Amino acid sequence: MIKRPFAAAMARRRHPLAPLLVIVVALLGIAAVYAVVNAATAKAAxxxxxxxxxxxxxxxxxxxxxxxxxxxxxxxxxxxxxxxxxxxxxxxxxxxxxxxxxxxxxxxxxxxxxxxxxxxxxxxxxxxxxxxxxxPSAAQIDGWKTADIARGGELFRVNCAQCHHAAGSGGALTNGKYAPSLMKASPLEIYEAMLTGPQSMPVFGDASLPMEEKQQIIAYIEEMKRNNNPGGLSLGRLGPVTEGLFIWTIGLGAVIAAAVWIGAKVR
Amino acid sequence: MSNTSAAMNTSTNGNQPKLSGPLAKASAATYEYLDDRTGLSAGLRRNLRKVFPDHWSFMLGEIALWSFVVVLLTGVFLTFFYVPSATEVVYNGSYVPLKGVMISEAYASTLNISFDVRGGLLIRQIHHWAALLFVVAIVVHLLRVFFTGAFRRPRELNWVIGVGILTLALLAGFTGYSLPDDLLSGTGLRIAGGILQSIPVVGTWGVFLLFDGEFPGTAWIPRFFVAHVLLVPGLLLALITAHLLLVFYQKHTQYPGPKRTNENVVGYPLMPVYMAKAGGFFFIVFGITTLMSALVTINPIWLYGPYMPDQVTSGAQPDWYIGWLEGALRMMPPIEWTIFGYTISWNILVPSVIMPGIVMTLLALYPFIEAWVTGDKREHNILQRPRNAPTRTGLGVMALTFYVILWANGGNDIIALAFNWSINSVTTLMRVLLFVLPPIAFVITKRICLGLQRRDRDKLLHGIETGRILRLPSGEFVEVHAPVDPDEVAVLLSKEEVLPLPMPPKRDANGVRTPGYAIKALRARMSNWWYRDDVPVVTLNELESGHHHAQEQVEIAGTYGVEPTVSEEVTAGHR
Incomplete structure (x- = not known):
């Protein structure tokens, strides 16, 4: 076996906690430097x-x-x-x-x-x-103006439609809570809502929905706001319930009025 | 009157018409040509003069018929452009928010109809609105038939056919709702698959049979298409034809009125009055549905997007006529049993299979059930006023209440959203109301009917209260009653005297037990319950003494010199 007297002597002389102390001192030093530099740059702002x-x-x-x-x-x-x-x-x-x-x-x-x-x-x-x-900064928000609407639609149906309705007209949640209609929400508000998950809404952080996808979703919602109902009156975009209400009141009312008119006795 | 109808009309009278003008001559020649070869006039002569009674409520079924014709016409147009295929394609049509998305050909072609086929969206909306109106009209027609007792002998079979038409209409509606293959279609289909699966033993295999494997697969689109455009409409056409032929053969019922008896029909002939009215009404129904479709969106499939099994939208609802089933499903508490490793999903089975099965069976069998309970096997061609059958009217309103609560719960999320209520509270409330409200509705309706009966009886016996009080010199106060209009008397007198079935003797005179005593006794008890509290019919004697009483009053008034005023009042009632 080859002897290493110097190394052995060093090992004996050093306290067992010395390496730890060195690390702590070094870290404190870095922190001090950082604090000084950071404070200097941040002061004006x-x-x-x-x-x-x-x-x-x-x-x-x-x-x-x-x-x-x-x-x-x-x-x-x-x-x-x-x-x-x-x-x-x-x-x-x-x-x-x-x-x-x-x-x-x-x-x-x-x-x-x-x-x-x-x-x-x-x-x-x-x-x-x-x-x-x-x-979010203006740059983060404004990206929706050039974002892919159709892709946003797909993302919307996967992530948002189950609560906010496929057309963004809102829906009921449990115990009086609800997912509001998105037709009044601004792009900034929609972005913030995705970031922070207000009330019952889950957080859609950048890991699950990166900025580009958030912008696409906003682009789709903005398109829904602009969409001018090619079929006529939208009936609140609430689906078959309001359609049923319409046919039972206005629709049936109109045909029965016609039937009464036709069936009326001539006096 | 046009020349053609003039020619036909006079031919039915059997006289050779004297016609002038080239058009008249041509039509007469055409008619003769046809008559020589088909013997048309013999049948026409009899049938075109057939008399139908007149009332607006008799046109409710006609609304259903005409909206069905509108659905057929627009449906043919849609088949020219619809592609019944689940093959995935990249959408490249006019609707920007879906551009570049992979969707089925079925959905793509429906978008194509909506945005790229000229007039396509209008026709699609007419098709859908008219389909909704079709089922609405069927239901309202059914209610009219029910509450006026038009289903009684001899028309029980036509009632059963009608229930068949209603069931097929629901099936036609559901298959049509599925075909666009949008997000709502797929959600509805998923529920239908789940309902089929919940049926013990055969459910799983039933789903495999329907979808050709696991849900959703690709086989269902062509299958539903064939069912929607061929099978169901074919059956519907056959049943509607049978329904109308029976109406024609059995003659239409009529409301009670002067000179109307169980053996005659008072009204107008089919030709020309009803030909014109019905023909005109078709165009009115077509016009109203077109106007509606031009102004109001129905099923904006582009908003829902394509169906993907991992997606769903809030507010997913069926069309209104499936709403009661949706409501039942949403209302049912989550009860599931596992027996020997097999799951029985009562939470789906009860609201979606057992309950509708019972409801539709009771509906179809109702005429027979009522006839059995009341023992009434007579022919009825005069309709009953709902008040004169208080138990039936009560039962009808009770069933309607039950239905409407289920139906409302189908939209519990929309109700919660619109009124800012808790969806949980809405559902709990509906669960309670479903069992509490119908019996209350029965009692209240029956009481209202009995009250109206009493008023009718008072009217017949004492005349109409004029509100004119006379003070006689003796100090007595007399209210002058005006006699009832004879037309109205005929209506009021239409109430029939019917007695409940007698309780059978337990043993006859020889001490032999009555065969089937338990059933007969039950029937007698039910019959007693049916007619309980009924206000007695006004007898002729009572009617005469009532008249006499009124006359006496007038005479007393007359002797005290107030005659002119009184007779004025009295004659005013005669018109």
Whole structure:
């Protein structure tokens, strides 16, 4: 056996925890460097958003904290918003669902009570509680204008139609919940809804539906909004129920009126 | 009157017509030519003068007939363009949101009819609206026949044929609903397959037989096509012909009225009155369905997309006439048994096989059941006013309530969505109502009928209340009653005196047990229940004394010098 006296001496002299200490020191060093560099680059950008956050915190304390808690920790009346993200806040407030008018099975769409600027401030403030989906950029949204509508239709029927109806006219869920009609939702709202999965809706993250597919789905919904009913009155696009209602009232009424007219005695 | 009909009309009178003008001469010559070779006039003379009674409700069946003709005509047009094939093709038609999608030829050709065939969408919508109207009219016609007792002897068989037509109409509708192969078609087909599968022992094999293997496969489209355009319409045509021939042969029933008896028919001759009315009515029905189809969308298949077994849309519903079955299926609690490794799906079997089986059997057999209970085996050519058969009317409204609740539950999701209710609460409510409301409906309807009977009786005995109160010099107050219009008297007197079946003796005079006593006793008890509470018919004696009473009143009034006013009132009633 060949002896290695130097290596043996080193091994004896070193404390067993020394390698761990080295790693910790190195990590701390990297963190310190990162913090300095990052703070330097972010400082200019955050000064504008800091005022947003301040403004948002005021609005939050006035309009949201009574249910969601002063630190967004949640209460018996509302869930925690830690990690909810800006996109979620923007969706809920811009569609008027939040603040709630009254507790119920589900928050309803109504005219928003905050301005777009205020909503952005609220979203920025809630985003500081923890990382969550950010509001999609204009570039992310606008891609729908050139997206493949037919492919979007296929994706829509696979992922959305079972709740929102194949034509996007909405449908009932359990216990008073429902999938709303999509005919009033803007492309941004649809994108945010897919990102954040509001209420009963599942989250369609970028792993399950990449940006391009989200844009295709939006393109299909926009096409449904434009679709001008080649067959005439749409009867709410609710399917055979409203068709049945129509034939039993207007249809039958018209033919019976004709029958009464024909069968009327001439006096 | 056109020249042709003038020629035909005069020929039926047996006189050689004196005609002028080239058209008249030509038509007369044509008629003679045909008559010489076919002996047409003998049959026509008898049949064209056949008298039919007049009432708007007698045209409900006609609405069904004419909408069926519209369905046939438009259906022929659609077969020119529809491709009954499940072969997958890339859609490349005008409808942009489906461009480039792989779809079946059946769906592609239906899209093609809707967007690329000139007038195709209109014809498709006429076909579908007229099909809905066809079943609506059948049901309303059935209700009219039921509530007026038109199914009673001798017309029980025609009732059974009618139920056959209704069943075939549902089948025609369902196969037609499936053919476009859109998302709704496939969803409906999937449910139908599931229902077939739920039948114990044979279900699985039945599905394999229908779909030629596992669902959905490719065989069903050509099979459903043949059933939809050949088999079912052929059977329907045969049954409709039989239905009409029986109406013709047995003569139409009529509502009670002056000079109308069980042995005559008061009305107008087929030629020219009903030829004109019925012919005109065809065009009205065609016109109304066309107008509807031009203005209102039906089954926008392009919105639903092609059927893929992994896809479904919320709000998936059948057409209205399958709605009650859909509702029953949605209402049934989830009960499943596993016996020796075999599953019995009561959750599907009860609402989709057993319940409709019982309902349709009871419907078909109803005339025989009622005749057995009431013991009424007489011929009836005068219709009954619904109030004069309170038990039947009550049962009818009860069945209707049951049906409507099932039907409403078929749209429980749409109801929940439209009124912002919980779908669970809607379904639970319907489950309770299904058993609670029908009996209540029976009692209320029967009471209303009995109330109306009492009012009829009062009218006959005391005349119509005029609201004019006279104070006689003696201080007595008298209300003047005006006599009832003689036409109305004839209607009011149409109520027949019928007695319930007597209870059979347990043993006869010699102490021998009555054979089949239990059944006979049951029948007597049911008959008693049937006629219970019926308001007695006004007898001739009562009627006379009633008249006498009214006359007396007028005379008393007259003796006190208020005659002119009274007689004014009285004559006003005579018209």
């Amino acid at each position: 955050t000064s504008a958003s800091e005022t947003m956050v301040t403004k948002g915190s005021k609005l939050f304390a006035e309009g949201c904290a009574s249910c969601h808690g002063l630190n967004a920790e949640g209460s018996s009346d509302g869930p925690s918003l830690v990690g909810a993200g800006a996109a979620s806040v923007h969706f809920q407030v811009a569609t008027g669902r939040m603040p709630l008018a009254a507790p119920g099975a589900q928050a309803m769409r109504k005219p928003p009570i905050y301005t777009e600027e205020e909503i952005q401030a609220l979203a920025a403030y809630v985003a500081t509680f923890g990382p969550g989906p950010a509001i």
